[in-house]
Amino acid sequence: MDKKKKEGRYQRLFSQIEKLMATCEHEPSRRATIIALLHAKMDYFFWTGYYLLKDGELLVDHYQGPVACMRLVKDKGVCWAAINQEKTLVVQDVHDFPDHIACDSRSNSEVVVPLRTKDGEIYGVLDVDSADKNSFDEIDAEYLEKILNLRWI
Numbered sequence: 307m308d309k310k311k312k313e314g315r316y317q318r319l320f321s322q323i324e325k326l327m328a329t330c331e332h333e334p335s336r337r338a339t340i341i342a343l344l345h346a347k348m349d350y351f352f353w354t355g356y357y358l359l360k361d362g363e364l365l366v367d368h369y370q371g372p373v374a375c376m377r378l379v380k381d382k383g384v385c386w387a388a389i390n391q392e393k394t395l396v397v398q399d400v401h402d403f404p405d406h407i408a409c410d411s412r413s414n415s416e417v418v419v420p421l422r423t424k425d426g427e428i429y430g431v432l433d434v435d436s437a438d439k440n441s442f443d444e445i446d447a448e449y450l451e452k453i454l455n456l457r458w459i
């Protein structure tokens with residue numbers, strides 16, 4: 307998708323999510339709604355969901371798309387790398403990422419954004435996979451971070 311089109315789509319999506327988030331403080335409902343909207347509106351999102359930290363593990367939370375891995379082996383793959391490096395990671399070709407965890411062999415590129423509380427504590431990640439290579443760029447990173455910043459906790 308060209309950058310202009312992508313940016314326009316994210317802008318509309320952000321306003322819609324912002325309005326919805328103002329209507330509900332319950333965190334699981336908020337997470338589920340963000341996933342539903344992102345997955346429905348962004349046609350290159352093949353798998354869209356969260357992994358949350360629980361007792362030192364990453365366990366799957368709300369998601370849409372093919373069935374995912376329930377838990378991710380500690381310190382392996384893109385999600386753990388984003389947690390350990392405390393930053394958003396954009397991977398143009400997951401097959402080039404040394405210990406990428408393939409929950410579905412159709413995934414080819416990926417973006418992972420850490421989830422933070424208002425105090426900055428990381429409690430999980432938003433993970434989006436695409437079936438095409440090179441799907442994600444700085445626009446996805448910027449808007450996904452902005453959407454996740456609409457937090458209540």
Ligand code: SME
Nearest residue numbers: 374383384385406407409
């Ligand atoms: N690819 C991720 C695992 C989660 S799936 O993409 C849904 C990773 O390497 O951490």
